[in-house]
Amino acid sequence: MRSHDEAQRALMLALQRRLDRRLLLRSSAALLGGGALASLLAACGGETTEEGGGASGTPATSASPAAGGASPTAAAQPSPATGGQKGGVLRVAIIGEPPALDPTFTTATITSNITWHMFESLFTRDASFSPKPMLAESFEFQNDNKVLVIALRPNIKFHDGRPVTADDVIASLTRYSQLSGRGKNFFTRVANLDKVDDTTVRFEFNEPTGIAPVFLAQVDAMIIPKDLAEAYPDKELGEYIGTGPFKFKERLPDRHISLVRNDDYVPLEGAADGYGGARVPYFDEIRFIPVPEQAVRGDGLVTDEFDFAEQLSLDNYDAFTAEPDLGLQVTLPYYFYGAHFNKSQESIMSNLKLRQALLAAVEMDPIAKAGFSRSEFYRLYSSMSAPETPWHTEGGAEYYDQKNPEKAKQLLQESGYDGRPIRWLSTKEYSYNYNMALVLKQQLEAIGAVIDLQVMDWATLVKTRSQRDAWDIFITGHESYQHPVLQPYMNETWPGFWSNARRDELLQQLMGETDEAKIKELVTELDKVWWEDAAMIKVCEGATLRGYRTRLKGYASLPDWFFWNCWFEE
Amino acid sequence: MTAYILRRLIMAVPVMLIVAVTTFLLLHMTPGDPVAVLLGPDATTEQIEQLRDQLGLNDPVHVQLARWFTGLLRGDLGQSIFLNKPVTEAILERLAPTLELSILASLVAILIGVPTGILAAIRQGRLLDFGSMLVAMVGISMPTFWLGLNLIFIFAVSLRWLPPQGYQPFQDGLWENLSRMILPAVTLGAGQGAFLARMTRSVMLDVLSEDFVRTARAKGLSEPRVLLAHVLRNGLIPVVTVVGLTFAILMGGAVVTEQVFNIPGVGRLLIQAVLRRDFPLVQGIVLLIALVYVLINLGIDILYAFLDPRIRYA
Numbered sequence: 009m010r011s012h013d014e015a016q017r018a019l020m021l022a023l024q025r026r027l028d029r030r031l032l033l034r035s036s037a038a039l040l041g042g043g044a045l046a047s048l049l050a051a052c053g054g055e056t057t058e059e060g061g062g063a064s065g066t067p068a069t070s071a072s073p074a075a076g077g078a079s080p081t082a083a084a085q086p087s088p089a090t091g092g093q094k095g096g097v098l099r100v101a102i103i104g105e106p107p108a109l110d111p112t113f114t115t116a117t118i119t120s121n122i123t124w125h126m127f128e129s130l131f132t133r134d135a136s137f138s139p140k141p142m143l144a145e146s147f148e149f150q151n152d153n154k155v156l157v158i159a160l161r162p163n164i165k166f167h168d169g170r171p172v173t174a175d176d177v178i179a180s181l182t183r184y185s186q187l188s189g190r191g192k193n194f195f196t197r198v199a200n201l202d203k204v205d206d207t208t209v210r211f212e213f214n215e216p217t218g219i220a221p222v223f224l225a226q227v228d229a230m231i232i233p234k235d236l237a238e239a240y241p242d243k244e245l246g247e248y249i250g251t252g253p254f255k256f257k258e259r260l261p262d263r264h265i266s267l268v269r270n271d272d273y274v275p276l277e278g279a280a281d282g283y284g285g286a287r288v289p290y291f292d293e294i295r296f297i298p299v300p301e302q303a304v305r306g307d308g309l310v311t312d313e314f315d316f317a318e319q320l321s322l323d324n325y326d327a328f329t330a331e332p333d334l335g336l337q338v339t340l341p342y343y344f345y346g347a348h349f350n351k352s353q354e355s356i357m358s359n360l361k362l363r364q365a366l367l368a369a370v371e372m373d374p375i376a377k378a379g380f381s382r383s384e385f386y387r388l389y390s391s392m393s394a395p396e397t398p399w400h401t402e403g404g405a406e407y408y409d410q411k412n413p414e415k416a417k418q419l420l421q422e423s424g425y426d427g428r429p430i431r432w433l434s435t436k437e438y439s440y441n442y443n444m445a446l447v448l449k450q451q452l453e454a455i456g457a458v459i460d461l462q463v464m465d466w467a468t469l470v471k472t473r474s475q476r477d478a479w480d481i482f483i484t485g486h487e488s489y490q491h492p493v494l495q496p497y498m499n500e501t502w503p504g505f506w507s508n509a510r511r512d513e514l515l516q517q518l519m520g521e522t523d524e525a526k527i528k529e530l531v532t533e534l535d536k537v538w539w540e541d542a543a544m545i546k547v548c549e550g551a552t553l554r555g556y557r558t559r560l561k562g563y564a565s566l567p568d569w570f571f572w573n574c575w576f577e578e
Numbered sequence: 579m580t581a582y583i584l585r586r587l588i589m590a591v592p593v594m595l596i597v598a599v600t601t602f603l604l605l606h607m608t609p610g611d612p613v614a615v616l617l618g619p620d621a622t623t624e625q626i627e628q629l630r631d632q633l634g635l636n637d638p639v640h641v642q643l644a645r646w647f648t649g650l651l652r653g654d655l656g657q658s659i660f661l662n663k664p665v666t667e668a669i670l671e672r673l674a675p676t677l678e679l680s681i682l683a684s685l686v687a688i689l690i691g692v693p694t695g696i697l698a699a700i701r702q703g704r705l706l707d708f709g710s711m712l713v714a715m716v717g718i719s720m721p722t723f724w725l726g727l728n729l730i731f732i733f734a735v736s737l738r739w740l741p742p743q744g745y746q747p748f749q750d751g752l753w754e755n756l757s758r759m760i761l762p763a764v765t766l767g768a769g770q771g772a773f774l775a776r777m778t779r780s781v782m783l784d785v786l787s788e789d790f791v792r793t794a795r796a797k798g799l800s801e802p803r804v805l806l807a808h809v810l811r812n813g814l815i816p817v818v819t820v821v822g823l824t825f826a827i828l829m830g831g832a833v834v835t836e837q838v839f840n841i842p843g844v845g846r847l848l849i850q851a852v853l854r855r856d857f858p859l860v861q862g863i864v865l866l867i868a869l870v871y872v873l874i875n876l877g878i879d880i881l882y883a884f885l886d887p888r889i890r891y892a
Binding site for chain 1: 608609610611612614615616617618619620621622623624625626632660661662668671672727730731734735738741742743744745837838839840842846847850853854855
């Protein structure tokens with residue numbers, strides 16, 4: 009890896025047009041020598057299969073261009089009414105070909121980021137990441153949150169001109185209940201989903217379900233025409249008809265996915281608010297171009313081949329800031345990263361004392377620095393939710409960043425740990441993953457744990473982590489701006505296999521609640537249980553770096569990118 | 579000749595069968611799950627298992643092999659798991675960029691390699707010979723992706739003469755197409771050009787020391803005529819073999835170059851398919867590359883007969 013990093017550093021300097029020939033020669037020699045092919049394979053790595061965001065160690069905070077400073081992400085929200093111009097083709101370099109253009113079918117982030125230009129749900133998320141009506145005009149909970157009545161906005165049309173009706177909503181959500189993991193989970197609480205009239209639907213729940221809008225604000229709960237939903241009940245969509253500000257034009261795998269402006273789109277009144285509020289399409293066309301190589305995304309952005317590029321190398325941050333026509337976004341909030349323990353009986357990590365021992369040992373800052381290189385590119389806090397969300401708490405904060413080797417050694421002894429190697433799955437496809445694992449390993453070995461670090465490609469890791477008897481620890485990332493109930497590790501079958509009775513109780517109550525103060529109490533308790541049970545070693549929230557040509561106006565610096573309300577300034 | 583070609587084609591069948599079965603078994607021994615990749619990081623185990631069942635990935639390997647093989651005999655390479663379309667269609671869509679790249683890279687290799695080799699042979703032991711062979715040695719040793727990255731940052735990022743990435747079909751304009759192909763073609767062709775230069779030089783030196791060359795010179799032929807009509811014609815046969823193989827190697831070598839230059843060809847498809855464990859697609863592409871090798875070898879043998887009248891196939 010080192011030789012590859014040196015080459016990247018040389019490229020960065022070249023970008024600054026201050027190429028030090030000796031460094032280039034040295035890095036060339038390094039590449040020619042050790043592990044050149046390994047570096048290439050790592051570089052060719054499956055960013056396409058992207059988990060979390062920060063591939064190859066990309067940290068950052070939502071940002072202003074050459075300033076190089078980090079500004080809070082949600083701050084730069086533009087008002088779409090302010091003088092956008094229609095026209096132009098926006099070229100967006102994305103990390104790879106999406107597995108499908110159907111967010112109900114796949115949970116891949118790249119899929120939802122592209123497709124929410126076409127598909128919309130009943131709700132979406134506002135600037136504080138809370139649900140906000142989108143296709144819904146209004147909603148009302150009745151009968152102690154056991155009934156939810158949702159009225160649709162009048163006059164919304166699908167891309168083929170047909171109006172959106174209650175039948176479409178019911179068919180779409182039925183598909184969602186069968187195909188999406190979250191949908192299945194949500195619908196275990198739904199006793200009935202009925203049509204009240206052509207533009208009103210009514211949910212009847214088995215138990216209080218105040219959380220419903222949170223589920224219905226996700227992209228996988230999208231609304232499509234009834235016939236389409238019924239034609240693809242259990243497989244990925246073959247046609248793309250939604251209600252969004254852009255319409256599907258063509259998909260040429262590995263070449264581009266092209267969307268065009270929906271001229272009949274009627275935006276909500278008022279200003280934009282997070283992902284919600286008014287959405288105005290300005291571009292004639294948006295072209296999403298899969299570019300798996302991180303270096304190529306950066307080069308293409310600098311040379312004006314792309315107008316926007318995601319997941320750029322953090323190592324090139326200074327070089328990018330030196331480019332006069334580039335804007336940068338150091339995205340925070342973004343994902344939090346940490347090491348999941350295999351808590352199933354098949355693993356040594358099912359031993360709570362052992363998990364607590366490892367947790368007590370670690371010091372977070374050096375690990376975060378190894379993963380995300382500079383302190384501007386990560387944040388240290390204990391909660392599973394970012395400070396910008398309503399779910400951020402101090403619950404269990406005393407277990408975070410304990411750096412207490414003495415306590416750790418004692419707990420290790422109490423756990424009866426016999427020095428058996430702890431199998432740690434790691435990948436170099438995401439450099440943060442490997443780099444963080446190395447520092448963690450060092451810290452844990454200092455208290456006497458034996459770590460067997462197994463490095464593999466991402467596809468192998470994903471397969472291996474699903475086998476309960478094949479591993480003990482692996483690192484991954486999760487959205488820190490997502491409702492805690494929706495975190496995948498809350499599901500007992502998700503690798504990590506976390507089951508906890510108190511957690512289940514809390515989830516159950518959270519699912520029912522609509523009262524904000526009560527929700528805050530419950531998520532505080534949930535954070536606490538998460539730490540007390542040492543479900544994982546949460547390390548830090550790491551940023552991702554995005555760049556855009558400065559003629560792109562109206563870009564909202566939010567964790568998930570979108571291009572409605574954006575235009576080109578001539 | 580026709581009988582010979584037919585016989586060779588029939589002999590190719592067992593070769594292809596061995597390639598097919600070996601690829602299948604190797605792939606299925608590799609850990610990794612295409613469905614987990616397809617459904618994304620937050621997919622639950624039930625979802626993954628359900629789709630694996632649907633796709634038949636939970637069947638025993640011999641059942642999967644038999645199914646794939648039956649399809650293969652009917653000319654059906656199966657369905658790509660990730661792209662959700664027939665493998666044949668997925669490959670055909672990407673064939674144009676790879677073919678164009680391989681042809682252009684071969685041209686670069688020939689244009690660099692053959693003249694350099696000839697000149698070096700004529701000037702044997704002189705500065706030109708020494709210098710060109712040194713450069714060729716460096717060229718052979720240089721990793722393709724490293725050369726590619728350097729060309730990108732010199733000609734695309736620093737000088738801004740050429741675009742750093744991508745592919746445009748001919749329909750979008752000849753220059754649009756070629757400007758994006760120059761750097762990849764040079765990247766891919768340079769190494770083979772260097773190899774070709776060394777090969778041509780050594781063959782030319784062999785032929786130059788033959789008796790008939792001395793005779794040709796003795797009877798008063800001009801030096802260019804000796805070189806072109808006698809030496810080159812006789813030296814060409816091994817060179818043709820190398821050029822043919824070069825093309826086949828380039829088809830395979832395009833894997834790396836296409837990734838570095840973001841060209842949506844068969845090579846990049848192969849890398850992506852491996853990373854996604856898209857078994858049917860990997861099998862299809864490996865079979866295609868094997869087929870290209872077999873056909874090119876056959877083509878070279880046929881070409882021999884035209885270049886050397888003494889060679890006749892019964």
